[in-house]
Amino acid sequence: MLNLxxxxxxxxxxxxxxxxxxxxxxxxxxxxxxxxxxxxxxxSPMGIEAQRYIDHGHLVPDExxxxxxxxxxxxxxxxxxFIFDGFPRTxxxxxxxxxxLLRRGHPVSLLLALEVEEQELVARLLNxxxxxxxxxDQSETVIRNRIEVYMRTTLPVIxxxxxxGKYHGVSGxxxxxxxxxxVARAIDPIILKR
Numbered sequence: 001m002l003n004l005x006x007x008x009x010x011x012x013x014x015x016x017x018x019x020x021x022x023x024x025x026x027x028x029x030x031x032x033x034x035x036x037x038x039x040x041x042x043x044s045p046m047g048i049e050a051q052r053y054i055d056h057g058h059l060v061p062d063e064x065x066x067x068x069x070x071x072x073x074x075x076x077x078x079x080x081x082f083i084f085d086g087f088p089r090t091x092x093x094x095x096x097x098x099x100x101l102l103r104r105g106h107p108v109s110l111l112l113a114l115e116v117e118e119q120e121l122v123a124r125l126l127n128x129x130x131x132x133x134x135x136x137d138q139s140e141t142v143i144r145n146r147i148e149v150y151m152r153t154t155l156p157v158i159x160x161x162x163x164x165g166k167y168h169g170v171s172g173x174x175x176x177x178x179x180x181x182x183v184a185r186a187i188d189p190i191i192l193k194r
Contacts, residue, residue: 001106002027002081002190005088007157008114009150010143011121011128012172013179017114018083020180025187028072028079032087035068036060046071066096073104081109090153094160109190111161112183114172121147 004027006014022029039047040054046068050060065087073082088094101107116124122143129137136142161167168186172179 001079002110002187003084003101003106003108004081004187005084005108005111005161006114007111008172009116009118009121010146011124012114012116013124013176014085014114016176017172017179017183018085020176021083021183021187024184025080025191027081027083028076029083029085030069030072030087031085032065032069035072036065039068062090062093062096065093066100069097070100073100081106084108088157091156091160094157108161108164108166110187111158111167112186113158113167113169114179115169116172118144118147120173 002025004021006018006021008014018029021027036047036050040051041047046064050064053060053064069084069087076082084097088097098108122140125137125143126140128134136146158167170179170182170186
C-alpha cells in the first residue's frame with residue numbers, strides 16, 4: 001500500500017498534483033477538509049461533534065480528525081493506497097497519523113513536498129481568487145499571512161518525515177505537466193520497491 005502525503009504551502013499545487021497522482025496510481029484521496037464537510041452535512045455523530053467545535057470558533061480536535069481518517073481507511077481496505085491532503089498540519093498530527101497507520105501495518109511511504117517561491121504562491125492564489133470566490137484568495141495580506149502560518153506551524157512536519165527518510169522535495173515551479181513528471185520521478189522508485 002502506498003500512503004503519500006502531498007505537502008506544500010497554500011498555492012503550491014497540491015490539489016492539481018493530487019489529481020494527477022490519483023489518475024496515474026489509482027490512490028484514494030483523503031482531504032480532511034472535505035471529510036469534515038461531508039460528515040457535518042450527513043449529520044453523522046462525528047459530524048455533529050465537529051460542528052459543535054466549529055460553532056464555538058474552535059479547531060476540530062486532532063483525535064476527531066484522526067477518527068475520521070481511520071473510518072475512511074476502514075471503508076476502503078482494498079485501496080492500493082491513500083493520498084493525505086491537508087493532514088498532517090503539525091508535528092503532533094504527524095505522530096498521530098504515523099501511529100494509526102503503523103497499527104494497520106501500512107506506514108507513510110513518502111511525504112512529497114511541492115516547493116514554490118513565495119512570490120509565485122501569492123501570484124497563483126491571487127489568480128485563483130479571480131474565479132474561486134474565496135475571500136482568502138483575494139487579499140495579498142491574507143495570503144501572505146496564510147503562508148507565514150504555514151511556515152511557522154506546518155513546515156516542521158517536513159523534519160519529522162526527513163528523520164524517517166521519507167521526505168522528498170519537488171520543485172513546484174513550471175508547467176503542471178513538468179511538475180507532474182517530477183512528482184512521478186519521486187513516486188515511481190517507491191512503487192518499484194514494493
